[in-house]
Amino acid sequence: MQNSVQRPDITEREEFAATLAALGPQAPTILPGWDAADLLEHLLLREGGAHLLVGERLPGPLGRRAAESRAARREVPWAEQVARFRQGPGRLSPVGRLDALTGQAELLIHHEDLRRAQPGWEPRRLSREREDDAWRALGLMAPVSMRVRADVTLVSPRGGRRFGSRRAAGSLRVHGEPLELLLWVSGRDDVARVRLHGDGAARRALQDGRRGL
Structure with a gap:
């Protein structure tokens, strides 16, 4: 697709x-x-x-x-x-x-x-309205869908959203378009096109934590 x-x-x-x-x-x-x-x-x-x-x-x-x-x-x-x-x-x-x-x-x-289960899929170029929807959804979903002992900052062309953890083991930045970040916070790691930057402790916390509802 x-x-x-x-x-x-x-x-x-x-x-x-x-x-x-x-x-x-x-x-x-x-x-x-x-x-x-x-x-x-x-x-x-x-x-x-x-x-x-x-x-x-x-x-x-x-x-x-x-x-x-x-x-x-x-x-x-x-x-x-x-x-x-x-x-x-x-x-x-x-x-x-x-x-x-x-x-x-x-x-x-x-x-x-x-x-994204179909052969040859590529990310969609969303309209401005749906980009807004994805960015708003991200702000609402991330706090309840991420259970990670790390400070996570989600970075997109729209700006950044930081989500802290009380017992953070490290910090992590995740870069991508709003829809890709929305897929990532919902646990779709295999298909979300994002870039992760963080220290070893944060990456381990990511592996030990969970995302998704």
Whole structure:
């Protein structure tokens, strides 16, 4: 998948839906054990089926009905599932409000989970609006997704964000575009194109710590 310039009037959801439609349900993702169908199911349940995840854990008929409903959702034709995702969670949905607050963080990350599992992928050149989304998402996610005993400074063309640790063993600087840094703080080391600079103690702390939600 080649690098492309983003049109500012195309939303992340619309482009993500186009990628899903083009690649199909069996396309791989970078998430272990998940293909595109699993990823889309996760997104649709998140936006309008969280009760099924809870229901499946219940004993007896309630649990069975929830499991049957979830199985029926998986049998819906791919194009219809993608169309449902493209429509979004609705104006009053708490998920929609959360995505607006976090700068579409989950959509940005999961879109790359799919894109970067394909042969020949290259980083996207995001529109100004989506660069803003990724930078805002980074500021919100990094404090809760990084558990590292090091002072970490994330550096992008937008500037820098420093995140301290009470028991820091060293300091670390991570350089990259906002989306690449967002992928890095979420633990996508294999595909995040970043540059790390830090002392040995900080690098060891990075290996011993964790990132991701």
